[in-house]
Every structure is written in structure tokens, then in C-alpha cells.
Amino acid sequence: MLRGLDISDMLIIDRLELAFQPGLNVLTGETGAGKSILLDSLGFVLGWRGRADLVRQGAAQGEVTAWFDLPPGHAAFKVLEDAGLPAGDELIMRRINTADGRKTAWVNDRRCSGEVLRALSETLLELHGQHDDRGLLNPRGHRAILDEFAGLEGQKVKVRKAWNGMGKSREALAGAEAAMKAIRDEEEYLRHAVAELSALSPAPGEEAELDTQRRVMQGAERIRDDVTRAYETLGQDGAEASLGNAMRWLDGVADKADGNLEEPLAALGRAMVELDAAMEGIVGCIDKLSFNPSELEDAEERLFAIRAMARKHDVQADDLADLTQTLTAKLAALDAGDADLGRLRIELADAEAAYQSAADTLTQKRKTFGAKLDKAVTSELAPLKMERAVFTTEVAPDTPGPEGQDAVAFLVATNPGAPSGQLNKIASGGELSRFLLALKVCLAGVQSGLTMIFDEIDRGVGGATADAVGRRLAELAEGGQVLVVTHSPQVAALGAHHWRVEKSVSKGMTTSRVVPLAPSERVDEIARMLAGDTITDQARAAAQALLD
Numbered sequence: 001m002l003r004g005l006d007i008s009d010m011l012i013i014d015r016l017e018l019a020f021q022p023g024l025n026v027l028t029g030e031t032g033a034g035k036s037i038l039l040d041s042l043g044f045v046l047g048w049r050g051r052a053d054l055v056r057q058g059a060a061q062g063e064v065t066a067w068f069d070l071p072p073g074h075a076a077f078k079v080l081e082d083a084g085l086p087a088g089d090e091l092i093m094r095r096i097n098t099a100d101g102r103k104t105a106w107v108n109d110r111r112c113s114g115e116v117l118r119a120l121s122e123t124l125l126e127l128h129g130q131h132d133d134r135g136l137l138n139p140r141g142h143r144a145i146l147d148e149f150a151g152l153e154g155q156k157v158k159v160r161k162a163w164n165g166m167g168k169s170r171e172a173l174a175g176a177e178a179a180m181k182a183i184r185d186e187e188e189y190l191r192h193a194v195a196e197l198s199a200l201s202p203a204p205g206e207e208a209e210l211d212t213q214r215r216v217m218q219g220a221e222r223i224r225d226d227v228t229r230a231y232e233t234l235g236q237d238g239a240e241a242s243l244g245n246a247m248r249w250l251d252g253v254a255d256k257a258d259g260n261l262e263e264p265l266a267a268l269g270r271a272m273v274e275l276d277a278a279m280e281g282i283v284g285c286i287d288k289l290s291f292n293p294s295e296l297e298d299a300e301e302r303l304f305a306i307r308a309m310a311r312k313h314d315v316q317a318d319d320l321a322d323l324t325q326t327l328t329a330k331l332a333a334l335d336a337g338d339a340d341l342g343r344l345r346i347e348l349a350d351a352e353a354a355y356q357s358a359a360d361t362l363t364q365k366r367k368t369f370g371a372k373l374d375k376a377v378t379s380e381l382a383p384l385k386m387e388r389a390v391f392t393t394e395v396a397p398d399t400p401g402p403e404g405q406d407a408v409a410f411l412v413a414t415n416p417g418a419p420s421g422q423l424n425k426i427a428s429g430g431e432l433s434r435f436l437l438a439l440k441v442c443l444a445g446v447q448s449g450l451t452m453i454f455d456e457i458d459r460g461v462g463g464a465t466a467d468a469v470g471r472r473l474a475e476l477a478e479g480g481q482v483l484v485v486t487h488s489p490q491v492a493a494l495g496a497h498h499w500r501v502e503k504s505v506s507k508g509m510t511t512s513r514v515v516p517l518a519p520s521e522r523v524d525e526i527a528r529m530l531a532g533d534t535i536t537d538q539a540r541a542a543a544q545a546l547l548d
Helices: 035-045 076-083 115-122 139-150 153-184 186-199 208-236 239-256 261-290 293-313 317-381 429-443 463-477 489-493 519-531 535-546
Strands: 002-010 013-019 024-031 061-071 090-098 103-107 108-112 123-128 389-399 404-413 451-455 481-485 497-506 509-516
Touching: 002 035, 013 035, 024 035, 024 153, 024 463, 024 489, 035 061, 035 090, 035 123, 035 451, 035 481, 076 115, 090 115, 103 115, 115 519, 123 429, 139 153, 139 317, 139 404, 139 429, 153 186, 153 317, 186 293, 186 317, 208 239, 208 261, 208 293, 208 317, 239 261, 239 429, 293 317, 317 404, 317 429, 389 429, 429 463, 463 481, 463 489, 489 519, 489 535, 497 519, 519 535
Parallel strands: 024 481, 024 497, 123 451, 451 481
Antiparallel strands: 002 013, 002 061, 061 090, 090 103, 103 108, 389 404, 497 509
């Protein structure tokens, strides 16, 4: 609920502070007194796009502050949360416009953008009038209005869920088809590559192992002859025989050498043991260096085959095994692909059927409640002296989407048999105002929590029709808040709170102010609206009668 509006240096307003109340708030005044400036200023602080030259002449900047009461659960809390702004039971919006056109905005003393202001305004306030392009005159919002009237949010949740499920199924099928196409494009390569790799069957680390074996075998050919010659030199026909002969000769004369040969004989014995150890090691080496020449050829052939395969597939030799598994998996996917595609197509068909069923149900409910809305609006048109007018909610096929498959438009015909058309294209100014009011009265029960502003919605009507307009505005204001700018005394008399907008000229400067009216002042204001500049006793009596 809008509780207050503070305006400084905007157009012809130097300083103005208004405290609004629940119920029907009425603003009256002479044409040009500044009533539209109030709406321009309110629209400015709410972030609406409007006229640019708002700053009062001679002022450095203009400023507007508006504050609202927010009951628990109000939709504005979600906007504040998403914008990272502080929230409480009071919402304060402030916006400054400098003389050079720069605009700055705050919400609860925190800087914010115009987009945040506009998002908040959608939850706080509605403006209705002949130039209304934000509410009921905007065909883009008619479907949402009908859905709210019909209470279709639950069914719309089902439709959105089905739409999302259908989208996921389509994405899964498209992805699988694309993957299958890519695999099919390389099917011949895959089958040939998998056959080659499977035949070769390289193992991780095998290339390094083969390279080591090859180097050892190549080196063995070069050193084996020298090792053999060394063995032969140390063997029975070489050093071993010489040592043995020397030991026998010395041992034969040792007892005659007075012990001088004992140490040499012991040393030779130790040398013989070491020689045996050396011979044993050399024999082991010779055994290891002995191999079939074909083994070297086999090792080289496989080593070169592995390296060639790695170069062919542009991978490391150790990655050939993983490549084999990857290509084998692709080939398996190709072989199993038709079955997977069949399953995904069935899932998509089921998802499409689920969406169609949910969307068809939503369409039928929209048509059913559209007829109920037509009946309700028609019943409201009669007291507004438009009993011959026809209001129709058109539910037509539209491109399917997450909100269903329907386009909704409110159409009117001012007389039976006349062609129907959009509200703002068929109805005249006064008729348009009454259509809007009738529709708004019907929607009031489902659209709650919004402050509604009606800008001269009673233009072009008078007498009993104006009285009917006023009574419906008062009905809308019950339990809520309605602001109406009016030139109709019948409407003004039904207000719970009344302000008069006045314009004055002082020292060549025009200013506008808004004055709250006491009960006696209301009589004079309504009498002025009835009689003009000269207020007669008869006009006062008529005004009092209207108030009574």
C-alpha cells in the first residue's frame, strides 16, 4: 500500500508531501492544476519511462520519494532478495533527476538501477487510464490476467514441467543422433583401426620393455666374443691350469723350504677360490648373452610396429591400449546405437504426449474461465450504461511454449453485430474507461495487494453512469487502496479521502500544491465541480446530497 509521496522541484512542484490512506483516495482540481504531474512524479520514482524534462526550472535537481507498507509474503520481497537489497515491512524508494538528465535511485537507502525500480513497481501499483499501456490495455498481459482470474497456476506448473521434460528429451535425442552421425561417418575407420589395434594388442609399458631388450641383445653381440675369450684365458687351458701347476710344484718342495712357502701357497689357494668365483660369474654372463638371433628380430619387429601404430594415431605408445578401448567403445555404441535411438524416440513421443495433454487441459480451462469472465464483465457493463456492449475473451492457438499453446486477447464490440477488436482500438475514451473498470472489478478478487490508480477513468461519462463508476471504484477500494484522479463530482463524493490539486502564481513563478480537504471543504470542492467558478447554494446543496 502506498503510504506517502514526497516531491521536490519537479516541474511546477517546489515541495509537496502527501500521506495516502487505505480505501478510495480522490484527487480533484481544475484542468492544468498539476494532477498529471503527481502521476508523472510517481511514475518517475517507480522507474517508469516517461517525459525527460521533469526538473523544475531553476533547480539543480528534482527528487521524489515514495514509501509503501509491505505485508508478509508480498511479492516485492522476492524482487528485493534477488537484487540483494534490504527488506522490511516498509519499502522506501527514492530517485533523483539532475538538471542535466542524470538519474540516481535508492531502495531502502541502497543504490539500485531503474530496472529494479520497475520490477518493484510491478508488485506495488497498477495504473489504469486511457493511455494505459502497462495493464489491461496491453494484449501481452491478457493471458496472465485470465490465468490469475481462473486460478490456473497449478495447471501451468504441470505444463511447464511437461515442456521442460519434452525439451530434455529432444536434447537427448538430438545429441544421440548427432553422436551416431559422427560415429557413422567414421565407421569404416573405426572398424579398421579396432582390428589393427586388437591384432597388435599393445600393452602399457611394452614399448619401453622391448626397447630395453633390443638394446641388451644388440650389445650382447658385440661383447660376447670378448667374454668368451676371457673365459677361455682363465679356464683349464689358461690361468686355472697355470695356478694349479704352480701350486703342485710349490707344494712338492714346501717341506724342504723351512716354511718359507706356506704363505705363498695360502695366497695361491685364495687366488684359486677367487678365480673359481670369477669363472662362475663369467659363465653366467655368457649364458645371459646367449640368445637366438630370431629373438632380436622379433623384438625389433614388434617395437617398430608399436611405434608406427602410435605415430599413425598421433598418440604415445603407452596410450595405444586406452585408444583401443575408446575406439572399441565407440564401435560398440554404433552397434547398439539403433536400439538407443529407438528408446529415446519413444521417450520423446511420451514427453510430447504428456505436454500435449497438459496443454490441452490448460486450453480447455482457459476457454471455460474465459466464458465465465465474459459473463462477469457483461454483468458489470449494464450498470455502467453499456448493456449493449459485448466483451469476449478470445483463446486462440499460438506457438506452444512453457505457458501453453494459447494466445489470449480481450476483445470488445460496443454494439451487438459490430465487429470486435482490441480494447484500445474499438472503444471511445469514455467506453474504454468503463470497460477497464468493469474488467478490473471482476479481477479484483484475484488481483490483490496492488495499489490501483485510475487516471480520469470517468472521462466522458456523467450522471447515473458516473455514479456507477464511483460506486465500483469504492467497491474496488474495500480492503485495499485505490487512487483516482477525477473531474466527476459523483466519483469524488464517494471517496474516503479527498485532496484538491491547486495551481498558483507568485512573483512570476507557477507552483502546484495538494491540499487535503476537511468535510466542509469537500462540499465546496464538489459544488465547484458541479457549478464551476461561481459556487451557489444550490450547488452546495447538491454537493451535500452527493456526499450524503
